[in-house]
Amino acid sequence: MENRPAPQGPEGCLTVAIRIPVRIVVFVLVVPVRMVWDLLAAGAKALRRAVLAPLWRALIVTPSRWLYARVLTPLGHATAWLGRAVGAGIGWLGRGVAWVAVTLVAVPTAWVYRTVLTPLGRGAARVAGAIALGLCRLLWALFVWPPVTLWRWVLAPLLRYGLLAPGAWLYRYALTPAGHAIALLAGLAAAALAAVARGLAALAVLLLVVPAVWVYRTLLTPLGHAVVVVAREIGDALGHAWRAAGFVSRAVGRALKWLARNLVGRPARWAYVVLLTPVGHWVQDAVLRPAKKAALAAGRSAREALASARETVRTARRDAWRALVGGPPREQGGHRARTLGSTTTASGAVPAPEISLSKTEG
Template sequence: MENRPSPQPSEGCLTVVVRVPVRIVVFVLVVPVRMVWDLLVAGAKVLRRRVFTPLWRVLVVIPSGWSYRVVLTPAGHAIAWLGRVVGAGLGAVGRGLAAAGAWGVRMLLVAPSVWVYRVVLAPAGRAVGWVLSGVWLGLAWVGRGVGRGLVRAGRGIGAGLARVGKGVGVGLVWGLRALFVWPWSALWRRVLAPVLRYGLVVPAAWLYRYVLIPVGHGTARLVTLAGAGLAALGVLLLVVPARWLYRAVLTPLGRGALVVVREIGVAIGFAWRAAGFVSRAVGRGLAWLVRNFVGLPVRWVYATLLTPVGHWVRDAVLRPARRALREAGRAARQALVSARETVRTARRDAWRALVGGPARELPEHRARTLGSTTTASGAVPAPEISLSKAEG
């Protein structure tokens, strides 16, 4: 047999009447909210990718990594090494102090105590033990003799006293019974017991059996009948109207409110999904408009106008200016070299005029030249000294 779908329960007229207006109203209200929500979500994503993530990396991640690698790791290694060194030193000092303390305790306390115990206390204790043992043996012998005599005398005296006490006890028992037990027993048995039985117990039992029990049963039946009547009256006045109100008024109202709330929830979900489709369609349309009416013209302007103009500016203006600046710099360096040679020649002539004789030339250092930025390998820069110091 084929699997047939289970029949869906039929929807009431209230559901059909409420559904269409509610969906229209909710759709009109939800579409702007969904579009604003999509705009906010897109803006938040752009901010997160373009602003917050780079700021987080620049302000937090990179400084944290740099501080961890450059500051915290060396500081931690240094602290760990210092801790190991200090711990090793403290351990060595502690072991030394412990060894010294143990040696001092052993030499100052243990050894003298052992010597005193072996030489003084042990012999003295043995002597005192011998003396006390002798004294105890003597006292024990004397005590055994005295105890045997006392036991024999006590046995005779105890036998006589036991016979006398037995006779006196029997007489006292009979006397106490005659004075305190027999009169009161006869009074209870002959007087008090009959009076209490026939004067109190028998009338109370008759009153309970023939009066109180029938009255109690009647009262209980009366209370039962009154409770049943009050319960019936309460059901008639409260339960029946409440049940009618629940069945005729509250149940239809609750079902209608439940249908309205359910339809509003379903309409909000449907409108939110439909608004999502509308929002995506509007977004695609705006993206198409921006791409065709802004992006393509801008690309055309950039490719057709700005790129040739930029190439012309680069080839006709920037490169000649750069070449001219380079030639001017080279000419300036040549002028500086010529000026340096002129100053050197003037200084030699002035020295020859003041001192006389040929002036010695300062050795030229190959480490650095005025017109070159390279430095010879293995050359040491010449010291800055005057000609007079070099001659002297």
Template sequence: MELEKRPEGRPQEPPRRSDPEGCVAAAVRVPVRIVALVLVVPVRMAWDVLVVAGRFLRDTVFRPAGRALAWLGRLLFVWPLVGIWRYAVVPLGKGVAFLGRVLLVVPAVWLYRRVLTPAGRGLYAALAWLGRYLVVVPAAWLYAWLLTPVGHALAWCGRGLAWCLGLIATGVGAVLYWTTRVLVVLPALALWRWVLTPVGRVLAVIGREVVDALGHAWRIAGYVSRAFGRFLGTLWRWTVAEPARWAYRSVLTPVGHAVRDTVLRPLADAGRAAGRVTRQALAAARLTVRQTRADVRRALFGEPAKPRPVDRREPSVAEARTLGSSTTALTKD
């Protein structure tokens, strides 16, 4: 339930705009967006072309080259350094640490425990007595009877001087404050409030509209670039790819099959047959030459001597060595 009712005869006021920069924004938005669209479309298309080329180079050149360089770097630097560290530096460091411990630390600890500690304990009482009566007692007397009164006097003088300087600084500070406020702060405040703030708002509106226009133009340019790319792809497909595919399937493939069946295959069969005939003729010629050479050798030098057969039989039981005989088949006459 409303606590206060409006009078019936009074018309309702329209809501006021809370944005005082609406006129400037409306006046700047349309021309800025048109100019941005005209300027950004070529840039976006060039950017898309560069992106496609960069991806192609990345996948075909840079990535394999990077992998090869990484493998080469591991082979030339990482693995040798790891081997040197693992098999040379670490054992050498352990050896040096062991020698340092044995040659330095252990003797130093023994010297400290067995020599320096007993000597220090025997000298402590004499040094403490001398330090007390030669240093502590004179220092306490000097502090109590000389430094304390002088310090109090200096502190009183310092407080008076500080009060005087504070009074002077307060007066000078007040004068400087009001001078700076009247001559610098108030003009700067007026300049900020009545000049820089309105100009900054207008520039902010213009900048925001320019940024928004560039964003819209970039998105629209992306759509245009995508559509142009699809158009080029479709044009390439229907003017080059599809005719080439049709020509390959409908013309080149049948012609190639016909040439293969009518020309190449008979030529291949004829070549194989000629090769077989040539090989047979060469074999017959080699056999004839071999037989002729054997006949000439027999006619000039006669029949070659036949090799005597070698008896490779095992010796008989009678000729073999027995347990009761000292002869063998080789020494027997």
């Protein structure tokens, strides 16, 4: 069965009088607090999604996985293998030590115990028993029998008739009557003190408890009821105001979201799709791509010119060196730099002369 709230009693005029003003004041005070709270909660969620969660994954989760997979797992496998190897070695060593201990120590020791120590111990036990019996009888005759005899025939009668009998008579006929008299006097004093205590208690009740009960019933109880009513109404007002502020905050948030989407998002998307995208495509096709091709062609031409100039300088330097010091003639190379009908020069090769077949045959 569902738990239904217990029916409340009739409300007083004080409750009805303070409910509406308190709720209005609390609502006015709580709405800004609730909106600030919702903003802080949204900012905290965004911060967690955008910053804290990636940082957690980047700084903790990924290094931990890498450490576990690349360091701890191989280390654990190596430790387990080493433990198995050490355990096997210790097992073999223990079996060897056990065999040595049983063969070289336990068996000879058992033989010596059975054949030598056991008969020797039994004989020594018999001799020691006889000696101990004689010593016991001697000690009894020297130290035990004289004190026992003295106690039985001298000290016990003297103690019984010299001390115990007079003490019993003194306790029975002197101390017991004196104790009874003291107990009677103590009972009378206790009764007097109890009567005085009862009188003081009645006086304290009359002077303190009765006025305190009157103040509690006539002043504190109504005041407490009023305070409870006011506190309950303030609490209910805070709850209603907090829920209403939540509705207001969510409505304001949805309105701001709608305004941002219609005033910023949609115009920005329209400008991006209608204006920026065609302009970007035109700039890419008409400006950037031809400029890139021209730059690549200029770079290629510059590299070819620099390569040709470097090769010309090298050839001139070698010819000048041979003219000064002499040497074998330079081999003609680089005829593969150009082909018939082609003007393209390979990088790092000297252009070969174009000679037709008719000129060669003539």
